Amino acid sequence: MTNPIPKIILSQRNEILQEWLHQQLSAQTLRTDLISEAELRTDSERFLRVFSDAVQSGNLSDILSTEYKPVLEMLGDFSRSRGLRGFTPSETATFVFSFKQPLFSALRNSGEQNPAELADNMWVADLLLDKLGLYTTEVYQKSREEVIRRQQEEMLELSTPVVQLWEGIVALPLIGTLDSGRTSVVMETLLQTIVETHSELAIIDITGVPTVDTLVAQHLLKTVAAARLMGADCIISGIRPQIAQTMVHLQIDLSSVTTKATMAEALRFALKRSSGATRPILKDPFPQE
Amino acid sequence: MSRFRAMDRIPILKMGDFLLVTIQVDMRDQLASALQDDLTSKIVELKAKGVLIDISSLDIVDSFMGRMLANTSAMARVLDAQTVVVGMQPAVAITLVELGLNLSGVHTALDVEKGMEMLRRHIGLPDLDGETGGQH
Amino acid sequence: MVNIEAISVADSGDIVAVRHAVRRQAVEINLSLVDQTKIVTAASELARNMLLYGGGGKVTLEPLEKGVRRGLRVQFIDAGPGIPDVDLAMRDGFTTGNGMGLGLGGAKRLVNEFSIESAPGKGTRVTITRWR
Numbered sequence: 348m349t350n351p352i353p354k355i356i357l358s359q360r361n362e363i364l365q366e367w368l369h370q371q372l373s374a375q376t377l378r379t380d381l382i383s384e385a386e387l388r389t390d391s392e393r394f395l396r397v398f399s400d401a402v403q404s405g406n407l408s409d410i411l412s413t414e415y416k417p418v419l420e421m422l423g424d425f426s427r428s429r430g431l432r433g434f435t436p437s438e439t440a441t442f443v444f445s446f447k448q449p450l451f452s453a454l455r456n457s458g459e460q461n462p463a464e465l466a467d468n469m470w471v472a473d474l475l476l477d478k479l480g481l482y483t484t485e486v487y488q489k490s491r492e493e494v495i496r497r498q499q500e501e502m503l504e505l506s507t508p509v510v511q512l513w514e515g516i517v518a519l520p521l522i523g524t525l526d527s528g529r530t531s532v533v534m535e536t537l538l539q540t541i542v543e544t545h546s547e548l549a550i551i552d553i554t555g556v557p558t559v560d561t562l563v564a565q566h567l568l569k570t571v572a573a574a575r576l577m578g579a580d581c582i583i584s585g586i587r588p589q590i591a592q593t594m595v596h597l598q599i600d601l602s603s604v605t606t607k608a609t610m611a612e613a614l615r616f617a618l619k620r621s622s623g624a625t626r627p628i629l630k631d632p633f634p635q636e
Numbered sequence: 637m638s639r640f641r642a643m644d645r646i647p648i649l650k651m652g653d654f655l656l657v658t659i660q661v662d663m664r665d666q667l668a669s670a671l672q673d674d675l676t677s678k679i680v681e682l683k684a685k686g687v688l689i690d691i692s693s694l695d696i697v698d699s700f701m702g703r704m705l706a707n708t709s710a711m712a713r714v715l716d717a718q719t720v721v722v723g724m725q726p727a728v729a730i731t732l733v734e735l736g737l738n739l740s741g742v743h744t745a746l747d748v749e750k751g752m753e754m755l756r757r758h759i760g761l762p763d764l765d766g767e768t769g770g771q772h
Numbered sequence: 773m774v775n776i777e778a779i780s781v782a783d784s785g786d787i788v789a790v791r792h793a794v795r796r797q798a799v800e801i802n803l804s805l806v807d808q809t810k811i812v813t814a815a816s817e818l819a820r821n822m823l824l825y826g827g828g829g830k831v832t833l834e835p836l837e838k839g840v841r842r843g844l845r846v847q848f849i850d851a852g853p854g855i856p857d858v859d860l861a862m863r864d865g866f867t868t869g870n871g872m873g874l875g876l877g878g879a880k881r882l883v884n885e886f887s888i889e890s891a892p893g894k895g896t897r898v899t900i901t902r903w904r
Contacts, residue, residue, distance in 0.1 A: 489840050535806055538726035545746055573729035578722060578745035662791060665784040665820075696791060696809060698816040699875050727809040735813065735878040 350468050351459060352450070353402045356395075359453050364395055366449040376441065381432050390425060390442070397421050398446075398479075407471050410478050422479060426486040431494075436487045443480035447473060509540040516617045517546045518610065522555035525563045534570040538577065547579045548621060550613040554585030564599045571604050580620075582606070584613035646671050648678050654686040654755055655679065656748065660693040668704045675708055679715045686755035687712050690748055692723025702737045709742045718758055719743065720751040777833040781819050790819040790831050794846060797833050801842040803904055810882040811844065811902040817875040818848045818898050826850025826896055836901070843884075843903040848896075855890040862888075 356363065368391055371377065372384060397417040404414040422443070429439045450472050454460075460468060512518045519537045541549055551567065553559065559567075571581040584607040586594075594601065607613040646667065649656045655678055657671065675687060689705065691697065697705075709719040720743045724732075732739070745751035777797070779790055794815040798808040815831070822829045829850030836843040855861050862876045876898075880886040883900040890896035 492840050531806075535726060535730070538729065542726060542746065545750070547746060547750065569730070569733045572733045573726065576729040576732055576739065576744055577724045577726065578747075578750065662788055664788050696812050696816060698813050698820075699878070700816075700820060727806045730806050731809045731813050731882065734810065734881050735817075735875075736881070737878070 349405070350407055350471055351457060352407060352454070352468065352472055353399075353405065355453050355457050356399045356402060356450075359457075360395065360399060363449045363453050364391060366452060367391055367395070367446055370448055371442075371445055374441075374445070376438065378434060378438060381434060393421055394418075394425075394442075394446070407475050410475070410482065418479065419482060422483050423486045426483040427490045430487045430490050436484045439487055440480040440483050443476055443483060447476050450476070509537050511540075511544055511546070512550070512614060513618060513621070515544075515546045515621050516548045516550065516614070517541060517544055518550040518552060518614075520552045520555060520610070524558065525556060525566075527562050527566070530563050530566040534566055534573075537570065538573055541574060541577065541579045548617045549574055549579055549581045550610060550617060551581055551583050552585040552610045552613070553583065553590065554587070554610065556585075556590070559590050559593060561597050561599070564594060564597065568599070568601075568604070580605070582613045582617060584608065584610045645674060648674060650682055650684070651688075651752075653684060653759070654688055654752065655682065655684045656688045656690065658690040658693070662694075662696065663701070665700055668701055672704050672708050672711070676711050676715070679712055679717050684717050685759050686717055687719040688748055688751045688755070689719065689721045690723050691721060691728075692725065692747070694728065695725060697724070697728045697732060699735065699737055702732065702739055706739055706742050713741075718755055720745050720754055722746065722748055722751040775835060779831045779833075780828070781823055781831055782828045784820075784823065786828075787816060787819045787823065791816050793831075793833055794844070797835060797844050798902070801835055801844055801904055803844070803902065807902060807904075811846070811900070814879040814882040814900055815846055815848075817879045818846075818900065821875060821898075822848050822850045822852075822896070825855075826852030829895075836903075838903070841903055843901055845899065845901045847900075848898040850897075851895040854892045854894050854896055855888075856892050858888055858890055 368388060371387060371391070397420075401414045401418050406412060406414050409415070410419065425442070426439050429442075430436075451469055454465065454468055454472065509517050509519045517537070517540055519533070521533065525533075537549060537551070540546070551570070553567075556563075567583065571583070574581050582605045583601070586606055586608070605616070607616060646657060646659060646661075646663075649658075655675065657675065659671075661667075663671070678684065679687065687708070689708070691705075694701075705719075705721055709721075712719045722745045724744060743754065745754050777793060779786065779793055781787065781790060791812050794812045795808060798811055803811070819831055822831075827850060829848065829852070832847045832849070834845045834847075836845055862880065876888070879900065884903050885899070885901035887899045888896065890898075
């Protein structure tokens with residue numbers, strides 16, 4: 348006998364929904380602080396609707412096939428939204444798992460099967476809902492990871508502030524060890540600030556950077572080149588003797604970049620430049636050899 | 637396939653001794669080439685001493701566009717006019733550096749105002765706030 | 773179900789269409805602005821190559837998912853004469869100078885994954901991928 352679930356869900360939809368709602372609302376784990384009864388009702392109705400449509404196809408096992416796409420979409424939205432509100436992954440998955448009981452009741456009460464068939468059919472339903480419940484957990488994890496990543500990026504931007512030292516002069520004091528990822532974010536922030544403040548001079552101070560490797564040095568040079576293309580110049584200050592040695596050792600060519608030992612000297616130089624005393628007439632970003 | 641109409645050409649404005657071009661659309665190659673031709677003609681026609689190309693609205697500059705800017709710059713120089721490209725967006729600048737495009741000979745400034753200052757200083761005109769720029 | 777967008781490239785107006793399509797898909801997968809710019813620029817270079825040397829062809833865009841990571845794969849396929857010496861074409865000397873460089877080396881630096889299949893008489897297929 349074919350699995351009666353599709354038929355049962357269609358014919359007893361209301362009863363199943365009511366029992367499910369009753370069960371969710373009376374559960375001790377209900378987060379009334381995070382969700383209202385009306386929302387729970389809407390979510391449950393939605394799930395039941397798409398689930399019912401999906402099972403009509405007769406496919407009660409493969410949730411990755413097209414019939415279940417609307418179900419996965421609904422659960423995806425559901426999971427992300429619950430995650431954002433502060434529900435834990437288990438609380439979110441419980442929504443799906445809790446559907447088992449009303450479904451099993453409906454199966455039992457339909458009375459059309461012998462015990463062996465009944466057991467088989469319940470097993471099928473059990474597996475299906477397990478898969479769907481686990482799916483919500485996966486989506487939950489994914490979206491948490493996205494949130495964390497975005498927060499990290501924001502923190503990176505906040506933790507490396509670009510300061511305006513004077514009109515037309517900004518400074519970026521780099522502190523701590525630089526890894527490739529952080530350096531990119533930092534450099535992009537500097538270039539963006541140059542645009543926003545209309546600053547033609549940027550001082551990148553690396554006094555607070557203990558070591559500079561090839562990748563970081565290349566990033567620095569690329570940033571200087573990019574700033575030039577935009578119409579601004581960079582001065583790198585705070586190159587300690589050890590770093591200077593490392594750079595020479597790594598054959599990093601700083602000959603086209605203005606460097607100063609301290610930020611103070613860099614600022615002095617920058618002020619002289621911007622007052623027009625030693626300002627070049629036309630800035631060539633790629634000076635010919 | 638669209639027909640290339642004369643109306644699609646980018647307008648070139650005269651601002652005193654200089655020409656100003658504001659590129660606001662993602663141009664197909666022919667339009668970029670046409671602009672190069674138009675600028676060269678106008679420099680001669682209007683005896684312009686400088687050209688400002690405002691690319692602050694361009695979110696992509698690829699090698700074709702880059703070469704157009706470099707070529708325009710070179711041709712203008714032959715005609716005794718200087719070119720300044722202004723307003724390059726940070727993401728574009730970063731990408732061009734990575735692409736490795738050699739834009740030597742192209743002068744750049746942060747915005748039109750600074751670009752104009754640069755041009756005025758170059759040809760010995762006083763800055764708008766009264767100081768005369770360097771040697772020429 | 774795989775979701776591939778295809779654009780045929782037959783004239784320079786199509787290069788603009790390719791840029792817009794790649795931008796759209798790059799935004800879809802939430803690439804940072806700089807990464808978007810990089811892949812759109814790379815696509816512009818490669819689409820132009822296809823037009824200039826391959827006699828035009830087809831560009832396909834495919835959003836990817838590797839676990840949590842999302843990415844965008846763009847392919848440039850032409851039935852042109854093919855590139856006799858791919859290694860030579862990849863060298864940077866081809867991108868600078870007054871000639872119309874193939875720009876392959878530059879495009880490669882703008883993306884995470886780059887592969888090229890080409891042989892005389894067999895056409896060319898360039899595949900680039902940018903991951904978030």
